[in-house]
Amino acid sequence: MSTLYEKLGGEGTIAKVVDYFYDLVLADEEVNHFFENTDMAKQRAHQTKFISYALGGPNQYSGGAMTKVHTGMNLQPEHFDAIVKHLREALAHFGVGEEDIAAALDKVESLRGDIIYK
Numbered sequence: 830m831s832t833l834y835e836k837l838g839g840e841g842t843i844a845k846v847v848d849y850f851y852d853l854v855l856a857d858e859e860v861n862h863f864f865e866n867t868d869m870a871k872q873r874a875h876q877t878k879f880i881s882y883a884l885g886g887p888n889q890y891s892g893g894a895m896t897k898v899h900t901g902m903n904l905q906p907e908h909f910d911a912i913v914k915h916l917r918e919a920l921a922h923f924g925v926g927e928e929d930i931a932a933a934l935d936k937v938e939s940l941r942g943d944i945i946y947k
């Protein structure tokens with residue numbers, strides 16, 4: 830089964846979506862502070878992993894792993910929502926269709942409970 834990740838052209842296109850998404854996240858006062866003490870390379874790795882996960886790419890995570898890396902952040906629903914909103918905008922910017930965007934957002938939603946309030 831081909832994933833949205835493959836449909837979009839794999840890593841090459843993902844890198845462009847990541848750059849765009851990254852700018853949106855860093856410009857958003859509601860969430861950019863979480864990345865304040867994160868070095869740039871890790872930050873970029875995070876965005877890449879986030880986007881790849883949403884699109885069904887090679888970086889797939891278990892709920893347990895996601896809880897572990899976000900523990901201590903006490904992420905609230907509005908923080909998660911802000912990230913989802915930026916993902917939607919970044920995908921739309923690159924011409925991804927509504928149906929594919931919905932599938933990507935569903936994927937991200939499935940990890941919400943593992944990531945917030947930790």
Ligand code: HEM
Binds near residue numbers: 872874908912937938
């Ligand atoms: C489905 C949703 C998400 C996925 C798949 C995801 C993925 C990951 C992964 C794999 C890491 C491990 C470290 C790394 O790769 O650099 C990480 C760390 C992190 N995540 Fe997420 N994340 C999600 C949602 C969020 C949200 C909503 C926020 C905040 C608004 C967030 C903020 C962070 C921060 C600040 C780190 C630590 C980076 C560091 O090491 O300094 N994540 N995330």
